[in-house]
Amino acid sequence: MESPESRKNASNDGSEGPDKASTERLDFIRTIVAEDNRTGKWDSRVHTRFPPEPNGYLHIGHAKSICLNFGIAAEFGGKCNLRFDDTNPSKEEQEYVDSIIEDVRWLGWDWKDRLYFASDYFQQMHDYAVQLIKAGKAYVCDLTAEETRQYRGTLTRPGKDSPYRNRSVEENLDLFERMRKGEFPDGSRTLRAKIDMAHANLNMRDPVMYRILHESHHRTGDAWCIYPMYDWAHGIEDSIERITHSICTLEFENHRPLYDWFLDALGAYHPQQIEFARLNLTYTVMSKRKLLRLVQDKHVSGWDDPRMPTLCGLRRRGYSPAAIRNFCKVIGVNKFNSTVDIALLEHCLREDLNRTAPRVMAVLKPLKLIIDNYPEGQIEELDAINNPEDASAGTRKVPFGRKLYIEQEDFMEEPPKKFFRLAPGREVRLRYAYFVTCTDVVKDPAGNVVEIHCTYDPATRGGDAPDGRKVKSTLHWVSAARSLPAEVRLYDGLSTKENPEDTEEGQDFTANLNPESLQVITGCRVEPALADTKPLDRFQFERLGYFCTDPDTQTEGRLIFNRTVGLRDTWAKIQQSQK
RNA sequence: UGGGGAAUAGUGUAACGGCAGCACAAAUGACUCUGGAUCAUUUAGUCUAGGUUCGAAUCCUAGUUCCCCAGCCA
Numbered sequence: 101m102e103s104p105e106s107r108k109n110a111s112n113d114g115s116e117g118p119d120k121a122s123t124e125r126l127d128f129i130r131t132i133v134a135e136d137n138r139t140g141k142w143d144s145r146v147h148t149r150f151p152p153e154p155n156g157y158l159h160i161g162h163a164k165s166i167c168l169n170f171g172i173a174a175e176f177g178g179k180c181n182l183r184f185d186d187t188n189p190s191k192e193e194q195e196y197v198d199s200i201i202e203d204v205r206w207l208g209w210d211w212k213d214r215l216y217f218a219s220d221y222f223q224q225m226h227d228y229a230v231q232l233i234k235a236g237k238a239y240v241c242d243l244t245a246e247e248t249r250q251y252r253g254t255l256t257r258p259g260k261d262s263p264y265r266n267r268s269v270e271e272n273l274d275l276f277e278r279m280r281k282g283e284f285p286d287g288s289r290t291l292r293a294k295i296d297m298a299h300a301n302l303n304m305r306d307p308v309m310y311r312i313l314h315e316s317h318h319r320t321g322d323a324w325c326i327y328p329m330y331d332w333a334h335g336i337e338d339s340i341e342r343i344t345h346s347i348c349t350l351e352f353e354n355h356r357p358l359y360d361w362f363l364d365a366l367g368a369y370h371p372q373q374i375e376f377a378r379l380n381l382t383y384t385v386m387s388k389r390k391l392l393r394l395v396q397d398k399h400v401s402g403w404d405d406p407r408m409p410t411l412c413g414l415r416r417r418g419y420s421p422a423a424i425r426n427f428c429k430v431i432g433v434n435k436f437n438s439t440v441d442i443a444l445l446e447h448c449l450r451e452d453l454n455r456t457a458p459r460v461m462a463v464l465k466p467l468k469l470i471i472d473n474y475p476e477g478q479i480e481e482l483d484a485i486n487n488p489e490d491a492s493a494g495t496r497k498v499p500f501g502r503k504l505y506i507e508q509e510d511f512m513e514e515p516p517k518k519f520f521r522l523a524p525g526r527e528v529r530l531r532y533a534y535f536v537t538c539t540d541v542v543k544d545p546a547g548n549v550v551e552i553h554c555t556y557d558p559a560t561r562g563g564d565a566p567d568g569r570k571v572k573s574t575l576h577w578v579s580a581a582r583s584l585p586a587e588v589r590l591y592d593g594l595s596t597k598e599n600p601e602d603t604e605e606g607q608d609f610t611a612n613l614n615p616e617s618l619q620v621i622t623g624c625r626v627e628p629a630l631a632d633t634k635p636l637d638r639f640q641f642e643r644l645g646y647f648c649t650d651p652d653t654q655t656e657g658r659l660i661f662n663r664t665v666g667l668r669d670t671w672a673k674i675q676q677s678q679k
Numbered sequence: 680u681g682g683g684g685a686a687u688a689g690u691g692u693a694a695c696g697g698c699a700g701c702a703c704a705a706a707u708g709a710c711u712c713u714g715g716a717u718c719a720u721u722u723a724g725u726c727u728a729g730g731u732u733c734g735a736a737u738c739c740u741a742g743u744u745c746c747c748c749a750g751c752c753a
Contacts, residue, residue, distance in 0.1 A: 125693055125701090153753055188752065245751055254749055256681045290751055300682040302749050311751035330753050354683055354748050375684085377746090382690085430702065432692045436685045437746055444691070444703050454716060489716070520714070529712055563712050574712050643713045671714045 127433045129374055133172055133345055136372075142344040146178025149343050150204065151185045151218075151334070154196035154318075156388040157403045157410045158203045160424065160445070161379040167428035168376070169347055170209040181341055182211040186219045187333045189317035197318070199403075203411040208421045218328075218337050219319045225328050225336050226280065228366055229291060229309060233272045237365050238309060239265055240275035241292045248290070251297070252305050258298035259305045265294060279312055282325045286312050293332075295361065303358045307331055335359045336368070343371040349378045350435065379431065380439040383593040384409050385600045385609055394594070399613055406650075406662050407594050407617050417591065418638050418648030418664030423452040442593070446665050453638060453646045453664070458486045458493060461531065461576045462626040462641040462661075464588055466505035468551045468580065471536060474502040479582065482562065484532045496629055500533050503580035505625050507643075510575045511552060513541055518674050520572035522552070529574040531642065535560040576642045583625040586659035589650065590619040630659060643667065 126134060137144050148169040152162065173180035182204060186192050201215075232238040241264045243251060253259030267275070276291055278284065291310040299305055309332040314325045328336075338346045346359075353375045363370040380386060385394070386409060394400050394408070403410050406417035414424065427448040431440050461484075480500045487493035506522070515523040522528050527537040540553035559566050563574075594600075594617050600609040630639075635651040645666035653660045 127692090151753095155753080185753070191752075248751070249749075252749060254681085257749095258681090259749090287751065292751095302682080305749090308751050313751085327751095329751075334753085350684075351747055352753090357683090377685090430691080434685090434692075438691065441690045441703065447703060450715090459713080485712095488713085518714090531712060571712090573714080576713075640713085640715085643715070645715095667713075667715050669714075674714080 128435065129168065129345070129347060129376060129433060130172060130175070132372075132374060133176055136344070137176060145342075145344055146173055146176040147180070147342055147344045148173050148178065148347060149181040149183050149216075149338065149341060151183045151337070152200050153185045153188070153191070154193060154200060155188075155191040156196060156392065157199050157412060159386060159388075159391065159411065160381065160384075160409045160414065160427075161386050163207060163411060163424050164379045164428050164431065164433070165347070165349070166204055166207060166209060167425055168433060170211075171429070172345070172347075178344075179214065180209070180211060181214040181216055181343075183216040183337060183341065184218065185330070185334065185337070186217055186317070186319065187328050187330065189313065189315045189327065192318055194318045199412065203415075206415060206421055207411065208425060214341075216337075216341060217319055218333055219317060221333075221337055221340055222320060222324055222328070224340060225333060226326075228336060228368070229276065229328075229332075230273065232293070232309075232365060233276060233291075234269055235365070236269060236294070238291055238293050239267050239272050240279065241265070241290050241306075241308075242288070243290075245287060248308070252302065253297070255302070261297050262292070262306065265306070276310075279310070279326050280324075282314065284312055286314055288312060291326075293358075293362070293365075301354060301357055303331065303355050304361070307358060331355055331358045332362060335363045335371075335373075336366075338371045339363055339366075339368045342369060346371045346373045348373060348375055350375050350437070375435065376433045377435055377437050380437065381409065381445065382439055382442045382598045383595050383600065384442060385595065390609060393610070397610070399610065400594070406589070407591050415636065416648075416651065416662065418453075418636070418646060418662055419449060420452050420456065420638065422456075423449040426452065439599075449665050450646070450668070453640065455489050456487075457638045457640045457646055459484075459488070459640045459642050460627055460629055461498065461578055462586070462588075462624060462630075462644065462647070463505045463507050463576065463578050463583075464621055464624050464641075464644065465508040466578075466623065466625050467508045467511055467549065469504045469506050469536070469577070470551065470553050471502050471504070471556045472539065472553050473555045476502055478502065479579070480561075482532050498532060498627055498629070499579045499582040500530075501579045501581050504530070504577045505580055505583065506530075506575050506577045508549075510573075511538075511549065513549060516678065518678075519671075521575060522573070527571050529560070529563050529571045530577045531574050532563050533561075533577070534558070534563070535565060535571060576644075578625045578627050580625075582628050584628055584631060584659060586624045586626045586630070586661060588621045588624045588647070588661045588663065590621065590663045592617045592619075624661075626659060626661075633659070638664065640667075 150166050150169045170180045241262045243262055251259050290308045292306045292308050295304045297305045308329050310326045313327050316322050356373050359373050404412035404416045427445050481497035482500050483495045484498045510521045512523050522538050524538050527535050529535050534556040536554040536556045538554050542551040544550045595612045596614045597612040600612050603611050633649045635649050635654050637649045639647050641647050646664040647661040650660040650662050
């Protein structure tokens with residue numbers, strides 16, 4: 101069976117990005133970029149960057165930022181760098197670097213040779229710091245963390261100057277050099293910018309530029325024991341890379357004056373910082389902290405648990421990169437907080453999978469169906485269409501026989517109104533096969549239906565009646581003899597609440613965890629075409645939903661499928677409204 | 680309580696002084712060898728109060744509500 105995986109990689113250089121530039125309805129960031137291009141502000145260059153800190157796994161919220169940055173570069177003929185903001189060795193690990201690279205690439209973006217690390221700029225940052233000290237705009241401060249906090253003042257009260265604020269340039273130079281050499285213990289001194297302790301913006305009250313941290317860095321090892329703070333480092337990183345538009349999330353709005361102050365003080369190349377609102381999704385927890393909690397407290401099996409909103413989780417769930425990219429496009433970008441309906445993500449998913457996923461038949465809860473007038477031992481290979489939305493996907497053979505399995509839900513002994521499927525005396529179509537009519541029902545002592553008997557009409561081979569008669573329903577099925585056993589894992593939202601934080605006093609989001617978010621179904625049967633499926637292959641199980649092959653299939657040597665998302669189910673809605 | 684942001688159908692977004700539009704969701708119908716897909720239709724909105732204007736979602740004034748900031752995190 102062919103993998104539905106699209107191998108087509110999108111490029112962010114030139115015009116062959118995944119999404120064609122659209123001239124209409126630009127969001128506010130693209131409006132700025134387009135205007136800058138028009139006026140030649142950056143010599144008509146467009147250069148963005150995606151700057152993750154390697155301290156966790158990427159999630160769907162990051163995808164919004166990734167698609168924004170890489171997307172803008174692609175649409176405007178610019179470039180986008182992948183840059184790790186690895187300025188805090190106590191939190192960062194190579195494992196995260198690797199996963200982030202894998203995830204951004206999987207999403208379909210390409211940074212060519214522009215993979216950068218903030219840690220590569222440590223020397224330059226240090227030299228810039230010396231420049232600021234010499235200019236009298238930075239000083240070494242001996243206040244403890246606690247004292248620094250007290251000196252900073254409050255939201256409504258100004259801070260007061262550090263007693264070390266007016267050290268001479270020579271003393272600052274000497275102290276900073278000794279900080280770098282490792283003469284002082286962690287936390288004993290900092291290098292701070294000399295700005296204004298009475299500034300209404302707390303970030304401007306002599307912010308810390310460097311802290312002492314005798315800690316080994318995942319890339320620079322023990323070369324440094326002073327590490328730059330975000331505000332000091334980030335603008336320099338952008339400046340060095342000649343970024344034009346430095347796009348970040350809303351909480352950095354308060355930091356923009358500082359971003360600008362540092363770059364102005366250095367007289368360095370100065371990109372424009374633009375802030376946008378991060379993504380929130382209904383029924384979904386999104387913060388790194390909470391996702392880490394889910395993993396550590398074993399509420400999920402790991403970062404790539406198919407219920408997780410991480411990119412590796414979504415990948416394992418069966419999401420396609422194209423679906424996520426399109427989602428990021430349709431949600432738009434703005435400056436106010438909003439929460440996107442998870443149904444929109446699922447819509448984008450179905451839209452893509454409907455076009456691309458090969459159809460196949462699988463029965464999750466098998467009910468034996470015996471065709472009494474079908475020859476014992478006979479097997480027919482019937483033609484089935486692989487994808488009605490894509491003629492080039494072709495057809496395949498599906499084995500048919502006297503004993504079949506159908507879905508338990510597709511039979512009711514006493515069908516209610518609007519139930520169109522099989523019932524005693526009723527005729528339905530078995531997809532791509534024959535019309536069958538239910539003649540008998542076999543029950544176990546407890547009264548459960550365990551087997552049903554039918555007769556078939558040989559004239560309806562392939563699924564069409566020569567006399568033109570209609571049936572109300574078409575059922576999926578598999579051959580009892582030739583189908584394969586499988587396990588299927590059904591997923592539901594991790595949270596039962598639209599807002600996972602909607603809790604009673606004293607509780608947190610874990611109180612809303614959905615105990616039924618994972619349902620494992622064993623004893624499923626799938627058609628033999630699935631015998632050679634590879635991890636992450638995506639399919640539509642006809643009438644059920646989209647599924648993908650779980651990687652456990654390979655390690656455990658048996659077929660295991662994840663339900664990516666169900667088909668739209670109008671019958672379920674009818675049932676709901678009948679209650 | 681200081682500073683910085685922001686408010687458009689249920690949700691997400693357009694309209695940049697000139698007919699409030701699109702998508703999702705919801706509902707109805709058509710079609711269908713997937714109760715899928717597709718197609719058509721419907722419901723539903725400018726935070727409030729004033730003002731400017733022939734005309735205001737858009738400009739002005741006042742208010743309301745929400746978000747962010749007191750890490751040697753990013």
